[in-house]
Amino acid sequence: xxxxxxxxxxxxxxxxxxxxxxxALNALSDGLFDDxxxxxxxxxxxxxxxxxxxxxxxxxxxxxxxxxxxKDYGYMDAYKANFITxxxxxxxxxxxxxxxxxxxxxxxxGCELAMMCDMIFAADNAKxxxxxxxxxxxxxxxxxxxxxxxxxxxKAMDMCLTARMIDAVEAERCGLVARIxxxxxxxxxxxxxxxxxxxxxxxxxxxxxxxxxxAYESSxxxxxxxxxxxxxxxxATNDRRExxxxxxxxxxxxxxxx
Ligand code: DAK
Numbered sequence: 243x244x245x246x247x248x249x250x251x252x253x254x255x256x257x258x259x260x261x262x263x264x265x266a267l268n269a270l271s272d273g274l275f276d277d278x279x280x281x282x283x284x285x286x287x288x289x290x291x292x293x294x295x296x297x298x299x300x301x302x303x304x305x306x307x308x309x310x311x312x313k314d315y316g317y318m319d320a321y322k323a324n325f326i327t328x329x330x331x332x333x334x335x336x337x338x339x340x341x342x343x344x345x346x347x348x349x350x351x352g353c354e355l356a357m358m359c360d361m362i363f364a365a366d367n368a369k370x371x372x373x374x375x376x377x378x379x380x381x382x383x384x385x386x387x388x389x390x391x392x393x394x395x396x397k398a399m400d401m402c403l404t405a406r407m408i409d410a411v412e413a414e415r416c417g418l419v420a421r422i423x424x425x426x427x428x429x430x431x432x433x434x435x436x437x438x439x440x441x442x443x444x445x446x447x448x449x450x451x452x453x454x455x456x457a458y459e460s461s462x463x464x465x466x467x468x469x470x471x472x473x474x475x476x477x478a479t480n481d482r483r484e485x486x487x488x489x490x491x492x493x494x495x496x497x498x499x500x
Pocket of ligand 1: 265266267269270305306307308309310325326327330347349350351352373374377381382383
């Protein structure tokens, strides 16, 4: 499959999508999201893939939606075309574990794309921001909703109302980022973690992801009930039996994704 805006590779059980519009700092266009959607469809359909990584370049994960593409839009153009909505939420609908490996700028839609992933690993040169206010718009792909959930209202307001960028250290301190890694080894280090995840039982990983997302998207009571039911469902898997049996027998489990 030839993609115009991304590079796609597999490393063992890990699928890697690299955003690849270097001249525009990986500015996000509909075409790019079409490519990302197709690549995710492929990885999700591939039983051998257990974890997916989305990354960019050393300089930019993505500097936001493509401003040149929306400069001349009017309200009716945007409303009727459901402007830049197609495929933008495909990433958030991915059922397999998804890591954003972010180096350089993750701004506007770039920051929002990273937040659609399950966790963010940041290079020590990463910069996160929601600078839309400077363009006379507001975040439109989840920034005003996911940022407060990740870092609380005050920090989210600070980022959205002032357009201030935060660095990797601040992003980790406030909970946006899971780990900071050296820029030179970001992808290699992320691949090690992703490969480790991909060794676990895929259906159980999917249940965990679904349950954590419930915490994020629903009330505590609803989330706890969902977690309980998923926990019970894990007892229907062969991998649950294998994992516990292997522990008792003091050996490494051999999961079969069943
Ligand atoms: N769009 C288009 N081109 C961009 C771009 C962008 N977002 N960001 C950078 N570029 C281009 C620059 O125009 C420049 O192109 P040339 O002049 O070389 O042709 C090239 O990339 C290099 O950029 P700079 O020369 O500016 O590089 P610097 O290192 O000096 O500065 C920077 C880097 C990242 C600080 C700067 O480029 C910058 O401020 N970029 C714009 C960042 C920004 O405002 N991002 C937010 C965009 S609005 C929605 C979904 C998503 C969205 C909304 C709705 N729905 C689903 C409804 C999202 C909106 C946004 O993200």
